[in-house]
Amino acid sequence: xxxxxxxxxxxxxxxxxxxxxxxxxxxxxxxxxxxxxxxxxxxxxxxxxxxxxxxxxxxxxxxxxxxxxxxxxxxxxxxxxxxxxxxxxxxxxxxxxxxxxxxxxxxxxxxxxxxxxxxxxxxxxxxxxxxxxxxxxxxxxxxxxxxxxxxxxxxxxxxxxxxxxxxxxxxxxxxxxxxxxxxxxxxxxxxxxxxxxxxxxxxxxxxxxxxxxxxxxxxxxxxxxxxxxxxxxxxxxxxxxxxxxxxxxxxxxxxxxxxxxxxxxxxxxxxxxxxxxxxxxxxxxxxxxxxxxxxxxxxxxxxxxxxxxxxxxxxxxxxxxxxxxxxxxxxxxxxxxxxxxxxxxxxxxxxxxxxxxxxxxxxxxxxxxxxxxxxxxxxxxxxxxxxxxxxxxxxxxxxxxxxxxxxxxxxxxxxxxxxxxxxxxxxxxxxxxxxxxxxxxxxxxxxxxxxxxxxxxxxxxxxxxxxxxxxxxxxxxxxxxxxxxxxxxxxxxxxxxxxxxxxxxxxxxxxxxxxxxxxxxxxxxxxxxxxxxxxxxxxxxxxxxxxxxxxxxxxxxxxxxxxxxxxxxxxxxxxxxxxxxxxxxxxxxxxxxxxxxxxxxxxxxxxxxxxxxxxxxxxxxxxxxxxxxxxxxxxxxxxx
Amino acid sequence: xxxxxxxxxxxxxxxxxxxxxxxxxxxxxxxxxxxxxxxxxxxxxxxxxxxxxxxxxxxxxxxxxxxxxxxxxxxxxxxxxxxxxxxxxxxxxxxxxxxxxxxxxxxxxxxxxxxxxxxxxxxxxxxxxxxxxxxxxxxxxxxxxxxxxxxxxxxxxxxxxxxxxxxxxxxxxxxxxxxxxxxxxxxxxxxxxxxxxxxxxxxxxxxxxxxxxxxxxxxxxxxxxxxxxxxxxxxxxxxxxxxxxxxxxxxxxxxxxxxxxxxxxxxx
Numbered sequence: 012x013x014x015x016x017x018x019x020x021x022x023x024x025x026x027x028x029x030x031x032x033x034x035x036x037x038x039x040x041x042x043x044x045x046x047x048x049x050x051x052x053x054x055x056x057x058x059x060x061x062x063x064x065x066x067x068x069x070x071x072x073x074x075x076x077x078x079x080x081x082x083x084x085x086x087x088x089x090x091x092x093x094x095x096x097x098x099x100x101x102x103x104x105x106x107x108x109x110x111x112x113x114x115x116x117x118x119x120x121x122x123x124x125x126x127x128x129x130x131x132x133x134x135x136x137x138x139x140x141x142x143x144x145x146x147x148x149x150x151x152x153x154x155x156x157x158x159x160x161x162x163x164x165x166x167x168x169x170x171x172x173x174x175x176x177x178x179x180x181x182x183x184x185x186x187x188x189x190x191x192x193x194x195x196x197x198x199x200x201x202x203x204x205x206x207x208x209x210x211x212x213x214x215x216x217x218x219x220x221x222x223x224x225x226x227x228x229x230x231x232x233x234x235x236x237x238x239x240x241x242x243x244x245x246x247x248x249x250x251x252x253x254x255x256x257x258x259x260x261x262x263x264x265x266x267x268x269x270x271x272x273x274x275x276x277x278x279x280x281x282x283x284x285x286x287x288x289x290x291x292x293x294x295x296x297x298x299x300x301x302x303x304x305x306x307x308x309x310x311x312x313x314x315x316x317x318x319x320x321x322x323x324x325x326x327x328x329x330x331x332x333x334x335x336x337x338x339x340x341x342x343x344x345x346x347x348x349x350x351x352x353x354x355x356x357x358x359x360x361x362x363x364x365x366x367x368x369x370x371x372x373x374x375x376x377x378x379x380x381x382x383x384x385x386x387x388x389x390x391x392x393x394x395x396x397x398x399x400x401x402x403x404x405x406x407x408x409x410x411x412x413x414x415x416x417x418x419x420x421x422x423x424x425x426x427x428x429x430x431x432x433x434x435x436x437x438x439x440x441x442x443x444x445x446x447x448x449x450x451x452x453x454x455x456x457x458x459x460x461x462x463x464x465x466x467x468x469x470x471x472x473x474x475x476x477x478x479x480x481x482x483x484x485x486x487x488x489x490x491x492x493x494x495x496x497x498x499x500x501x502x503x504x505x506x507x508x509x510x511x512x513x514x515x516x517x518x519x520x521x522x523x524x525x526x527x528x529x530x531x532x533x534x535x536x537x538x539x540x541x542x543x544x545x546x547x548x549x550x551x552x553x554x555x556x557x558x559x560x561x562x563x564x565x566x567x568x569x570x571x572x573x574x575x576x577x578x579x580x581x582x583x584x585x586x587x588x589x590x591x592x593x594x595x596x597x598x599x600x601x602x603x604x605x606x607x608x609x610x611x612x613x614x615x616x617x618x619x620x621x622x623x624x625x626x627x628x629x630x631x632x633x634x635x636x637x638x639x640x641x642x643x644x645x646x647x648x649x650x651x
Numbered sequence: 652x653x654x655x656x657x658x659x660x661x662x663x664x665x666x667x668x669x670x671x672x673x674x675x676x677x678x679x680x681x682x683x684x685x686x687x688x689x690x691x692x693x694x695x696x697x698x699x700x701x702x703x704x705x706x707x708x709x710x711x712x713x714x715x716x717x718x719x720x721x722x723x724x725x726x727x728x729x730x731x732x733x734x735x736x737x738x739x740x741x742x743x744x745x746x747x748x749x750x751x752x753x754x755x756x757x758x759x760x761x762x763x764x765x766x767x768x769x770x771x772x773x774x775x776x777x778x779x780x781x782x783x784x785x786x787x788x789x790x791x792x793x794x795x796x797x798x799x800x801x802x803x804x805x806x807x808x809x810x811x812x813x814x815x816x817x818x819x820x821x822x823x824x825x826x827x828x829x830x831x832x833x834x835x836x837x838x839x840x841x842x843x844x845x846x847x848x849x850x851x852x853x854x855x856x857x858x859x860x861x862x863x864x865x866x867x868x869x870x871x872x873x874x875x876x877x878x879x880x881x882x883x884x885x886x887x888x889x890x891x892x893x894x895x896x897x898x899x900x901x902x903x904x905x906x907x908x909x910x911x912x913x914x915x916x917x918x919x
Contacts, residue, residue, distance in 0.1 A: 134793070252717060
């Protein structure tokens with residue numbers, strides 16, 4: 012049974028991090044170069060961590076499965092990054108950002124972690140500006156802000172609708188500098204397929220070279236996973252096709268607990284599904300909801316009319332109606348469920364009836380087309396490319412889609428897993444967002460973890476590890492892990508069944524979306540818990556992975572990732588079934604208020620569910636970490 | 652409002668190459684009954700599933716985000732990097748742009764510094780090497796001043812953002828008859844050179860990046876501007892002019908740098 016010690020420092024909330032930094036052990040500058048650290052992933056969290064740790068003097072090995080670190084999916088984030096600078100003079104503060112995030116997470120995150128996140132948010136903007144990130148500016152040369160969901164202050168910094176791109180490129184530049192300087196050894200097209208545990212500590216990884224198929228062993232004093240989220244378990248999502256859960260899933264099988272997998276985020280404004288061949292659902296940034304107004308016709312019979320034919324009086328601006336204080340900027344889970352509700356009532360737009368309007372008519376009247384273009388230009392272009400429609404002329408049609416996962420590997424206050432020596436950063440970990448993430452905070456968390464948390468907390472761990480004590484890659488545990496990986500690859504290639512990998516991924520995605528999506532029921536989840544293992548059985552009997560392993564083989568790569576999703580999906584549904592309440596992105600129809608809002612059960616479920624692998628085919632163990640709120644009073648999450 | 656038309660069938664003439672040092676050739680594939688709302692890459696997915704079903708090797712092609720921002724996808728479609736439309740990446744090219752019965756030639760982004768890995772996948776790590784030589788502002792984490800301490804004129808920030816949009820796909824190189832990387836390098840040099848924070852290293856950056864670019868085998872620029880025409884982010888070749896000025900200035904200043912104390916064998 013895993014020991015879950017959050018290691019939250021004592022003392023008043025606002026002092027915890029400051030005091031912790033003073034209390035943590037340090038590694039002497041001359042000793043830092045004796046430690047080797049592995050960082051898997053180079054998105055915002057991974058690149059910032061690898062660069063910063065190398066700057067500090069550690070020897071860093073950075074592994075990415077892409078052909079370049081700049082391909083990480085952080086690049087696609089659009090709308091912005093939050094920070095408690097209060098440049099807008101509208102009442103923001105570290106405390107308010109902290110409170111908004113806790114409330115936004117539906118009181119299911121760790122207070123201390125969230126407060127730290129709010130504290131370091133200000134440093135992140137400073138760091139990015141210093142790197143030359145071209146944030147939007149006002150005419151006087153100072154930084155501009157816009158508002159985002161779940162907040163009543165304008166605290167979001169942005170670079171057009173490409174903020175993720177610019178932040179990632181800033182971190183990639185910092186990483187590139189350290190690669191050029193020799194501080195980071197970069198391994199591209201290298202996928203981690205197993206974690207190596209020696210003496211109860213994470214001490215290395217097994218890697219497959221995606222071009223040659225070569226399998227290699229790498230030892231380290233600590234392993235950091237920054238491998239992103241698992242949203243592609245739903246197949247259709249706003250993630251990149253390559254986004255996967257393999258690194259965290261293999262770590263889970265080696266003993267790292269996976270927390271709250273059922274907390275998945277569905278983003279309300281994405282381009283809807285139009286066909287069976289569709290490979291992704293493209294995000295339309297939440298920032299659009301600053302100026303766009305969401306509506307559906309009041310009458311079902313107006314559904315198929317063109318929007319221009321529906322007079323103003325017949326339009327139901329339902330978010331403004333249901334949530335007057337937040338209106339169109341209601342948090343994502345609430346906005347998504349509201350969209351589903353109106354579509355289930357038969358008032359959805361478009362042929363499929365699964366769509367709502369995001370209308371810029373009023374904004375264009377107010378700001379002019381040029382004004383709207385300046386704020387959102389590239390987003391309107393993306394919309395046009397995909398749908399062949401101009402949102403300057405007719406409202407966008409959007410629908411919710413899977414976008415982010417708040418669940419992930421369990422970590423303590425130092426971002427270390429219950430498995431010593433394994434650290435987890437960014438979306439791959441579970442800690443800061445609770446049951447729902449606010450917009451513009453993923454970018455914030457990734458960079459907070461990589462720039463300002465792990466560089467401090469890893470020193471505290473390494474100071475307990477004698478320099479030079481990392482095992483050799485000849486150790487039996489490395490041999491065993493390598494054999495495990497070779498065996499898995501060989502198994503996948505040997506089946507040569509009748510259906511391609513995509514066939515199984517699509518079917519899994521359908522089960523997950525229909526039975527474990529925006530609204531979950533006991534019956535639906537139990538059904539999923541039967542269908543997924545059956546599908547998995549079919550996969551291992553009938554999947555066709557063409558070609559061989561000693562070459563670039565994209566089907567093989569995909570097969571391994573889908574095999575992991577076929578297991579993770581089951582755990583996700585199990586977590587959703589056991590959590591008999593509704594909170595944030597986890598909505599159980601059996602647990603709601605008469606007005607359709609989430610009904611939490613704080614008495615029974617104010618805890619983190621951290622699942623522990625018990626062996627193949629065995630039910631995992633559900634460990635819990637109680638969540639104690641000292642500073643914030645838990646209340647019904649109200650955005651009306 | 653509905654943008655679907657009748658389904659179409661096309662012939663794909665695809666470059667197949669089993670490995671970097673093996674000869675390649677064009678192979679024809681019939682792609683039948685396609686929904687015109689499909690993206691080019693979704694068509695390749697469907698073709699690949701069909702090939703796998705017949706026991707044939709699927710076509711290897713690079714892709715990831717499928718929304719035109721990661722720079723991974725890199726197809727030359729009918730002779731144009733990223734296909735027929737300006738300002739979109741391969742993944743944002745839809746079958747609406749083609750007609751029933753078309754023959755579509757699909758090739759990788761070829762250049763001497765972009766060797767073919769397999770089929771349509773090339774190795775663009777040369778771009779990372781250029782960035783490692785100077786595509787950054789040296790700012791140790793934690794040492795930054797308050798973000799508003801250095802005002803950035805809005806015009807400079809906007810222009811820097813125009814340059815910073817580069818997705819590192821290499822279409823500029825693929826489009827250029829000389830396989831020059833000037834647009835790619837100019838985009839980063841301009842982005843950082845326009846920001847006040849980038850001034851301290853401005854000379855060092857442009858010299859190092861251009862030198863590295865030349866050393867990797869990219870060709871020289873002859874001002875044809877095929878690069879900006881092919882760029883999925885519509886990056887302007889004006890940035891090449893800007894970089895040329897920067898480079899000239901940096902070279903000039905480097906030639907007249909004062910010699911450091913002690914270098915001439917003096918005291919100390």
